[in-house]
Amino acid sequence: MVVNAYGYIILILWITMAQPGGQEKTTALKDLLSRIDLDELMKKDEPPLYFPRTLEEFEYAFNDQGQLRHIKTGEPFVFNYREDLHRWNQKRYEALGEIITQHVYELLEKKCNMTKEILPVDASEDEPKSFIYLSKDALNNPDKLLVLIQGRGVVRAGQWARRLIINEDIDSGSQIPFISRAAEKNSTPEEHVLYVWDNFISKSAAKNVFFIAHSYGGLSFVELMIKREAQVKSRVQAVAMTDSVHNVWHQEAGKSTLEWMQEHCCNWVSSTEPLDTPLETMLPDCPRISAGTERHELTSWRSFHSIFKFFTATLEAQNSDTKPSTSVTTRSSNRNKHEEF
Structure with missing residues (x-):
C-alpha cells in the first residue's frame, strides 16, 4: 500500500x-x-477519473422534497464512495457539482421561465463571455424588479451554495424559491454587477428595484452603490443582504452612502441567536440581524420569510411616507401581514 x-x-x-x-x-x-x-x-x-455526465448515470435524483437521493437505496449523497481515495472522491463530487449546476440552469429556464442573456451584449465570437438570467418581463415591468446576486467560488447563477443542494435540498441551496416567490463574470464580480446595472437594470421600467445579495454579493452591491450612487438611490427601494462580506471602510463608502444603507439595507448574518434578533455592529452601514443559523451558506434560506416581509414593509412605508423599522418588520408574529410581496 x-x-x-x-x-x-x-x-x-x-x-x-x-x-x-x-x-x-x-x-x-x-x-x-x-x-x-x-x-x-x-x-x-486510483481508478480512472471518468464520471457520469447526468444525474441518471450517477443514479441520483431529486425527490418530491427537493432532496438528492440515490434512486436505488434512497440514501443521501455519499462523499467517501471509495475508501482511502480522497482525491478520487473529491473529483467525483466536483463532477456531480457540475451536473447540479446544469440542472439548476434547466430549472431557471423551464420552471422559472427565464432566459439566458450573454454578456457582454456586444461580445465578439472569440471573446470571453458570461451570462445572466432574466425573467420575461424583467426590463419592462413598471412595478417591481428583484435582483439576486450569489457569492463567489464554484456557485453559479441560480445557486446560493452547491453543497446545500447536494447534501440538504435544492430549496435551501438554490435561488429558485426566491425567484418563484418574486415571480437573478465578465472579469470581477463587482464589474459584473456594474455592467448588469448599466445595461439591464437601469434600463428596466420597474420603479421599485429590490436586491438580495449573499456573501460576496453584498460587497458587489456596495461597490455598485459607490459607483452609481444617485442612480441606485432613485431606483432601489430595499436591499436584503445575507452574511454579506462587504466592508464600508475598505471600500471607502462615503457618508451619504452610509446614511442610505442605514435606511434601506439589512444584513441577516450567521449567529447563534434566534432568527430576526437584532445584533450589535461596529460599522455604521446597515442593521445586522440574526439569520437563525451559524452556517454561512444557510443564511439566505433561513431568512426567506423575513426578507420578503422586509420588502413588503418597505413598500408600505413608501406609500404611507413613513420609514420602515427593520426590528419590527422582521418579527415572525408579523408574517401574515407582510408576506404580500
Whole structure:
C-alpha cells in the first residue's frame, strides 16, 4: 500500500538522521525524496477519473422534497464512495457539482421561465463571455424588479451554495424559491454587477428595484452603490443582504452612502441567536440581524420569510411616507401581514 511505503520512508529517514555520520546518507535520501512525485504516487491505485455526465448515470435524483437521493437505496449523497481515495472522491463530487449546476440552469429556464442573456451584449465570437438570467418581463415591468446576486467560488447563477443542494435540498441551496416567490463574470464580480446595472437594470421600467445579495454579493452591491450612487438611490427601494462580506471602510463608502444603507439595507448574518434578533455592529452601514443559523451558506434560506416581509414593509412605508423599522418588520408574529410581496 502507498501509505505503508510512505510511512516506511519516514521511518528510515529518522533512523538515518540518528546514526553517527549519517549526514551524507540524509542528503542522499532527501535528494531521492525530491524526485518522487507524491501526486503521481497517490494516483497509482486510483481508478480512472471518468464520471457520469447526468444525474441518471450517477443514479441520483431529486425527490418530491427537493432532496438528492440515490434512486436505488434512497440514501443521501455519499462523499467517501471509495475508501482511502480522497482525491478520487473529491473529483467525483466536483463532477456531480457540475451536473447540479446544469440542472439548476434547466430549472431557471423551464420552471422559472427565464432566459439566458450573454454578456457582454456586444461580445465578439472569440471573446470571453458570461451570462445572466432574466425573467420575461424583467426590463419592462413598471412595478417591481428583484435582483439576486450569489457569492463567489464554484456557485453559479441560480445557486446560493452547491453543497446545500447536494447534501440538504435544492430549496435551501438554490435561488429558485426566491425567484418563484418574486415571480437573478465578465472579469470581477463587482464589474459584473456594474455592467448588469448599466445595461439591464437601469434600463428596466420597474420603479421599485429590490436586491438580495449573499456573501460576496453584498460587497458587489456596495461597490455598485459607490459607483452609481444617485442612480441606485432613485431606483432601489430595499436591499436584503445575507452574511454579506462587504466592508464600508475598505471600500471607502462615503457618508451619504452610509446614511442610505442605514435606511434601506439589512444584513441577516450567521449567529447563534434566534432568527430576526437584532445584533450589535461596529460599522455604521446597515442593521445586522440574526439569520437563525451559524452556517454561512444557510443564511439566505433561513431568512426567506423575513426578507420578503422586509420588502413588503418597505413598500408600505413608501406609500404611507413613513420609514420602515427593520426590528419590527422582521418579527415572525408579523408574517401574515407582510408576506404580500
